[in-house]
Amino acid sequence: MEKALIESSRNIAIHIAILWVPNMRILKMQPKFLDKFLESLEKFGALYGPVHRNGVMKYDRIESVSELDLSGHQLPMIPVKKLFNPKQFTMLHFNEKGFYPDYSMIEKRVIIGVHPCEIHGVLRLDEIFLNDPADPYYAGLRDNSAIIGFSCWPTESSLCKSAGTDIVDEGFDLFFMNLNEFYLVWVGSSRGYDMIHEREEFFEQEVSHEDMRKYIEWRNKRNEVFKLEIDFGSMPDIMELSHNSEVWDYFAEKCLSCGQCTMVCPTCNCYNVSDVFDVTNETTGRRERTWDSCMFVDYSLVAGGHNFRESRADRLKLWYTHKLKTFGSEYGRPGCIGCGRCVDTCPVDINVVTVSQALISGEVPKE
Amino acid sequence: MTTQEKKAAPKPKIGVYGFTGCAGDQLLIIHTEDELLNLFGSVDMQSFVMASSNPIEGELDVAFVEGSVSTDEEEEHILDIRKRAKILVAMGNCAVGGGPQAMYTGDKKYKERLQKVYGDNVKFFIEPVEAKPLDAYVEVDYYLPGCPIDQKQAFALITRLIHGAVPETNPHPVCHECKLNETHCLLLDKKFCLGPLVAGGCDSVCPSHGLPCVGCWGPIEDGNFKEHFKLLESFGMSKKEITRRIKNYGGHKILQYLENL
Amino acid sequence: MSKKEIVIEPLARVEGHGGIRVVIEGNKISDVEVRILEGPRLFEELVVGKTPEEDLSIVPRICAICNLSHKYAALRGLEKALGVTIPNVTQEYRHLMHNGEIIESHSLHLYFLALPDFLGYDNAVAMADKYGDVVVKALQLKKFGNKIMRMMGGRMIHGENPVLGGFGKLPSKKALIAIKKEAEELLPFAMATIDLLAGLEIPNHIERETQFLCCKPTHEGYDYYGEFFITSDGKEHPVENYKEVIIERTVSHSFAKRGTYNGAPFTVGAIARIILLRDRLTGQAKEACDKLFNERWHRNPLYNNFAQAVEQVFSLESVISIVDKLLESDTPEIAQRTTETGSGTGAVEAPRGTLIHSYKIKDGKTTYADFITPTAMFLDDVEAFIRTGGENLLANNQMENIELKFEMIVRAFDPCISCSAHLVEVVYK
Amino acid sequence: MNISKMHENPYNPEPARIVRHYDLIEDHRFFQIRHVDMNRAMSFTYNPGQFIMLSIPGVGEAPFSISSTPSRPGILELGVRKVGTLTESLFQKQDNDIIYIRGPYGNGYKIEQMEKKDLIITAGGLGVIPLRSILYYVLDNRDKFGRVFFLYGAGDSNQFLFRDEFFQLKARNDLDCMYTVDKADKTWTESEGVVTKLFKNLPEIDPQNTIGLVTGPPVMYKFVIDEFLKLKIPKNMIQLSLERRMKCGIGKCGHCALDHLYTCIDGPVFTYWDTQHFRELI
Numbered sequence A: 001m002e003k004a005l006i007e008s009s010r011n012i013a014i015h016i017a018i019l020w021v022p023n024m025r026i027l028k029m030q031p032k033f034l035d036k037f038l039e040s041l042e043k044f045g046a047l048y049g050p051v052h053r054n055g056v057m058k059y060d061r062i063e064s065v066s067e068l069d070l071s072g073h074q075l076p077m078i079p080v081k082k083l084f085n086p087k088q089f090t091m092l093h094f095n096e097k098g099f100y101p102d103y104s105m106i107e108k109r110v111i112i113g114v115h116p117c118e119i120h121g122v123l124r125l126d127e128i129f130l131n132d133p134a135d136p137y138y139a140g141l142r143d144n145s146a147i148i149g150f151s152c153w154p155t156e157s158s159l160c161k162s163a164g165t166d167i168v169d170e171g172f173d174l175f176f177m178n179l180n181e182f183y184l185v186w187v188g189s190s191r192g193y194d195m196i197h198e199r200e201e202f203f204e205q206e207v208s209h210e211d212m213r214k215y216i217e218w219r220n221k222r223n224e225v226f227k228l229e230i231d232f233g234s235m236p237d238i239m240e241l242s243h244n245s246e247v248w249d250y251f252a253e254k255c256l257s258c259g260q261c262t263m264v265c266p267t268c269n270c271y272n273v274s275d276v277f278d279v280t281n282e283t284t285g286r287r288e289r290t291w292d293s294c295m296f297v298d299y300s301l302v303a304g305g306h307n308f309r310e311s312r313a314d315r316l317k318l319w320y321t322h323k324l325k326t327f328g329s330e331y332g333r334p335g336c337i338g339c340g341r342c343v344d345t346c347p348v349d350i351n352v353v354t355v356s357q358a359l360i361s362g363e364v365p366k367e
Numbered sequence B: 001m002t003t004q005e006k007k008a009a010p011k012p013k014i015g016v017y018g019f020t021g022c023a024g025d026q027l028l029i030i031h032t033e034d035e036l037l038n039l040f041g042s043v044d045m046q047s048f049v050m051a052s053s054n055p056i057e058g059e060l061d062v063a064f065v066e067g068s069v070s071t072d073e074e075e076e077h078i079l080d081i082r083k084r085a086k087i088l089v090a091m092g093n094c095a096v097g098g099g100p101q102a103m104y105t106g107d108k109k110y111k112e113r114l115q116k117v118y119g120d121n122v123k124f125f126i127e128p129v130e131a132k133p134l135d136a137y138v139e140v141d142y143y144l145p146g147c148p149i150d151q152k153q154a155f156a157l158i159t160r161l162i163h164g165a166v167p168e169t170n171p172h173p174v175c176h177e178c179k180l181n182e183t184h185c186l187l188l189d190k191k192f193c194l195g196p197l198v199a200g201g202c203d204s205v206c207p208s209h210g211l212p213c214v215g216c217w218g219p220i221e222d223g224n225f226k227e228h229f230k231l232l233e234s235f236g237m238s239k240k241e242i243t244r245r246i247k248n249y250g251g252h253k254i255l256q257y258l259e260n261l
Numbered sequence C: 001m002s003k004k005e006i007v008i009e010p011l012a013r014v015e016g017h018g019g020i021r022v023v024i025e026g027n028k029i030s031d032v033e034v035r036i037l038e039g040p041r042l043f044e045e046l047v048v049g050k051t052p053e054e055d056l057s058i059v060p061r062i063c064a065i066c067n068l069s070h071k072y073a074a075l076r077g078l079e080k081a082l083g084v085t086i087p088n089v090t091q092e093y094r095h096l097m098h099n100g101e102i103i104e105s106h107s108l109h110l111y112f113l114a115l116p117d118f119l120g121y122d123n124a125v126a127m128a129d130k131y132g133d134v135v136v137k138a139l140q141l142k143k144f145g146n147k148i149m150r151m152m153g154g155r156m157i158h159g160e161n162p163v164l165g166g167f168g169k170l171p172s173k174k175a176l177i178a179i180k181k182e183a184e185e186l187l188p189f190a191m192a193t194i195d196l197l198a199g200l201e202i203p204n205h206i207e208r209e210t211q212f213l214c215c216k217p218t219h220e221g222y223d224y225y226g227e228f229f230i231t232s233d234g235k236e237h238p239v240e241n242y243k244e245v246i247i248e249r250t251v252s253h254s255f256a257k258r259g260t261y262n263g264a265p266f267t268v269g270a271i272a273r274i275i276l277l278r279d280r281l282t283g284q285a286k287e288a289c290d291k292l293f294n295e296r297w298h299r300n301p302l303y304n305n306f307a308q309a310v311e312q313v314f315s316l317e318s319v320i321s322i323v324d325k326l327l328e329s330d331t332p333e334i335a336q337r338t339t340e341t342g343s344g345t346g347a348v349e350a351p352r353g354t355l356i357h358s359y360k361i362k363d364g365k366t367t368y369a370d371f372i373t374p375t376a377m378f379l380d381d382v383e384a385f386i387r388t389g390g391e392n393l394l395a396n397n398q399m400e401n402i403e404l405k406f407e408m409i410v411r412a413f414d415p416c417i418s419c420s421a422h423l424v425e426v427v428y429k
Numbered sequence D: 001m002n003i004s005k006m007h008e009n010p011y012n013p014e015p016a017r018i019v020r021h022y023d024l025i026e027d028h029r030f031f032q033i034r035h036v037d038m039n040r041a042m043s044f045t046y047n048p049g050q051f052i053m054l055s056i057p058g059v060g061e062a063p064f065s066i067s068s069t070p071s072r073p074g075i076l077e078l079g080v081r082k083v084g085t086l087t088e089s090l091f092q093k094q095d096n097d098i099i100y101i102r103g104p105y106g107n108g109y110k111i112e113q114m115e116k117k118d119l120i121i122t123a124g125g126l127g128v129i130p131l132r133s134i135l136y137y138v139l140d141n142r143d144k145f146g147r148v149f150f151l152y153g154a155g156d157s158n159q160f161l162f163r164d165e166f167f168q169l170k171a172r173n174d175l176d177c178m179y180t181v182d183k184a185d186k187t188w189t190e191s192e193g194v195v196t197k198l199f200k201n202l203p204e205i206d207p208q209n210t211i212g213l214v215t216g217p218p219v220m221y222k223f224v225i226d227e228f229l230k231l232k233i234p235k236n237m238i239q240l241s242l243e244r245r246m247k248c249g250i251g252k253c254g255h256c257a258l259d260h261l262y263t264c265i266d267g268p269v270f271t272y273w274d275t276q277h278f279r280e281l282i
């Protein structure tokens, strides 16, 4: 136990050492300045962050900083991906003369309170949407959004430690590590630097050794909290070896094909496109794009009625291949960033934990 | 750029008909204030009795029929409309599945009910028959499910037909929209909801109000009925209870899904 | 003796599928039938064995236009049966919802179904050329009614949001303020409509004395619900006694039951309410009523459209005052039931008249349900007016356009064919 | 928003004109299309085996293989089967009507690998559409390739695409054409039976020097590949072109995912060796 603790402190110390590079600065801030500072960010764009609406936590545009829930104890139901790859939007308009892109949803934004795993999620999506040719909507939203990360506290379902996404060293403009007595603030981009620069009076340049010790203590304590674990490292092989496992049939029988897992997963990116005419007999209208799910029956349906994934087992396999075995064009790196949402969301308990456990043990979960 | 595109599609001849039902689907079209004038402007409205007098009953490009077939006269009428219309759209739950009045379909007790209700002596000038969906009598080209239909879905279909294009169907369950609307899943609180078994298109209004989907869009082909029943049973509901509820708007279409449960 | 039969079918610009058959023998009308051509839907039977939640979901499907009135009447009946006492604030939200429906339904009927008759058009869209402003504004008014229905009902038609004891989701303060503002903006148009109508000649060929019935509001003012009926003979009856007040029978030419009061036809709806309750009007609604009301209202159903115009004003004013109250109030809790067994009758004024839902619940399941819709109440009166009107026309040899004249009478009542076609006599032993 | 700074929009299709069309067989139509912008039309180039996304405003967008060869620039040829929403509307279009296209997408056939080698081009049904592109490309660059065998099978003679065109090819002596239909009728003069039956008509081949190409309906792949393997053609010298559902053509919409690959950017042409790595390929 103790050994593990020392080990992990060492890792963290190394981690901090790595971060302590000249262009990545760490500052300190007293909590009393937080609201004032966040309010000042309005200059950089419309403020977004996790808020409670109708009993559901969601990323939304905020009217006042006081609405934000930055406690880090809960993840919004729908991940921050919706701010970069919107759930539903108009891509193009058309008329008799042709198609015209619609970029009206692109605005300058500051997204406050993004958890480390979520930032990892965005970095994964970057691999898809920014891969040449870049998706202009995603890229536009990405370019125009500042990300202000906030540290969080693991929930019952968090898997980020297993996934290696409990810390993050890129993909944000600022990152606030909440150590209760004070914040350590990582500056991750020149935009982040500009934000700080505006309100320098709120920040202390010197981070003492004592502060660092507190941080390590916090990290150690946090590491203790995780309840779930997945050995992501061995999952690609296990997936490969279990392609014909009957475990899939067990889950396939249960799966409701409601698609909720894909909607809530930060690294699911699939969408559908459809055209809508205006109510007129002229040729005018719009081309819309909406999140889709590989759990739906028509996902792999092609002409002639051939469906490559008609069975639920095949649909599940594709999803778990992406989450546990490979992501983007990479082989051997999983898409799961360990947020635990699928664990919280699936009504019939099909999620990365139950599936990977069943595949490893070869046994289906007990009812 | 030189375009030799035809400027506008020719106005199709449209008829809107109401059979037995609540008239909600026709009303929904009338209620589409923002589009109503545009709609009348882009079609040649031949017959829409609820909105206009002096219908012309001839050949039609598209007939939208709401309501179930519930009298012998309506049976004749739907056969006549089918003959005259190139495209027939069943509009709303009653036309698609029989509607709430068809919730007891399959119990073979219609005559009994009717007799119990009106007595033996009353002779009607038209003969009532057990409510059935349009496709029990004629071939239906497209279906607009819902009780009542949804404006967005309806106009997406109508405008495609105006342009002579094939409409898209929505093979996804209510849950899809439920999540797009960022609604908390009722099932997680062990509350009844039919969402996973029901075709989407309503924009998940009921779950969005914290209320269960009662299934008014009718069943979805890909629904995992067996497992969902099991799940609802684990919440303490009986199979009978779940079956009764799903039948409320399931009409004729639900029966095949309940066969092997 | 010549025998002539006039059949108007389908009846246009009414809600649902109906027709009129008039048989003329010499200069007498020997038979009048307002026919309900839709099949029976057996709703009272459908809900038996269901939970109150299912009832509440199913019964609005009786009729799309007044779906929330059905929901509201059912709620009033079921909540009595199950011992649910809703907080006053919830009551106010219900009123807001109900006023939305009155606005939606009246504006649809007045501007889109009836006004084309008065102005000589086939439909409202055709009217738009000359009366563009009116049509556009009328659409706006109807849309406003719909907006409230959607906000409170959950969607425009058959929303599930009103539940036993309250609402699934309540509107935000912001939405309420927006509603109030819009009501204020629309009020001048509703008043302008009064002036438009004041300039119209109402034909007098179909005048005849009749009786009226409506709910008596539980407070001093005008409103659309109550625990008693009042009738034009000066009597009051508790709603629970409805079966003794309104005597129903079945006729072969329609799937709708027919109701009589005192053994004779009677009228319900906006005209009945204004005639019986107009002393309770205040504000601009009173002003509107004073401008339009005259003694002929008692004898001429075409004035129902005028009464609807007055009620539009009343409802817009109500929306404003209700929102004011709601903005001051806290969010109400959903009231819980206190029993699983009981019976209750709820009555509200649907846009086209008194609507009654009566239930018996045992162990959480409905064992008996009875609904009486306004159309079922006034159909006898419609036929009586056609008969009288027709005979007057025959006497004066005004046979030209007689179909339209008959149709206008039916439309004036704003009958709801779907509502009436569900009706059945249910016998339980 | 400053759009000028935006990335170019790869989803925005360009107008193209239908220059000519005729029916191949029932419900299968041949289209020649050309970019409305003539410069674009002439400079537009692609690899055989690539596809375009074709749009009809208000109706939608779908992938179609380019059936013409880049060695004959200016005109794009498509062969389309009427199956649903978009294709239904496409069939209503007349010559001179405008449609919209973007692309080319996908990798196309691995031509370098094919150079100097003998080729067995095996098509089933609609699969002949992309293969027609490589076929003509090869014929236009005939000296770069070894022997060419073109094997094509259809359900019956009424389902045989490009019949006139392909029968004319039989006259050429730099190419060996073998045609078959599952069920022959009186008009049919060639073989009868499934396409794999044609393999026995092949002369001796040198497997190390031969490339097998196959495209057809999903059921066909397994059987044809078996024939290639019987001939001992190495797995990485068998090229397949696959069809999957796709909405973007550029690796974003996810629908065509196969394990860690996307059919639209990593395919649609894969070698059989590639496909061994992922399971649900065929």
Ligand SMILES: Cc1cc2nc3c(=O)[nH]c(=O)nc-3n(C[C@H](O)[C@H](O)[C@H](O)COP(=O)(O)OP(=O)(O)OC[C@H]3O[C@@H](n4cnc5c(N)ncnc54)[C@H](O)[C@@H]3O)c2cc1C
Pocket (backbone or CB within 6 Å): A298, A300, A301, A302, A303, A304, A305, A306, D051, D060, D061, D062, D063, D064, D065, D066, D078, D079, D080, D081, D082, D083, D084, D085, D086, D087, D088, D126, D129, D130, D242, D243, D244, D245, D246, D247, D268
């Ligand atoms: C790389 C590639 C090349 C293709 N080349 C050709 C070709 O040369 N000629 C040809 O006729 N067809 C080709 N197809 C198939 C063609 O894309 C589909 O036939 C077309 O999408 C059907 O569109 P639709 O709107 O008419 O049909 P829909 O109404 O959309 O659907 C009809 C059927 O097609 C399926 N389908 C829908 N969208 C797609 C899609 N994007 N891809 C595949 N299937 C789909 C549906 O699930 C349904 O089963 C190709 C497909 C791919 C992926």
Ligand code: SF4
Pocket (backbone or CB within 6 Å): A159, A261, A264, A265, A266, A267, A323, A335, A336, A337, A338, A339, A340, A341, A342, A343, A351, A352
């Ligand atoms: S697979 Fe589950 S835990 Fe992993 S990122 Fe997706 S939702 Fe989160």
Ligand code: SF4
Pocket (backbone or CB within 6 Å): A258, A260, B174, B175, B176, B178, B179, B183, B184, B185, B186, B187, B193, B194, B195, B196, B204, B207, B213
């Ligand atoms: S609440 Fe209902 S509709 Fe929504 S996700 Fe859950 S089961 Fe599906």
Ligand code: SF4
Pocket (backbone or CB within 6 Å): B147, B174, B198, B199, B202, B203, B204, B205, B206, B207, B212, B213, B214, B215, B216, B217, B218, C160
């Ligand atoms: S959620 Fe269900 S019951 Fe509600 S409108 Fe949608 S389909 Fe109908």
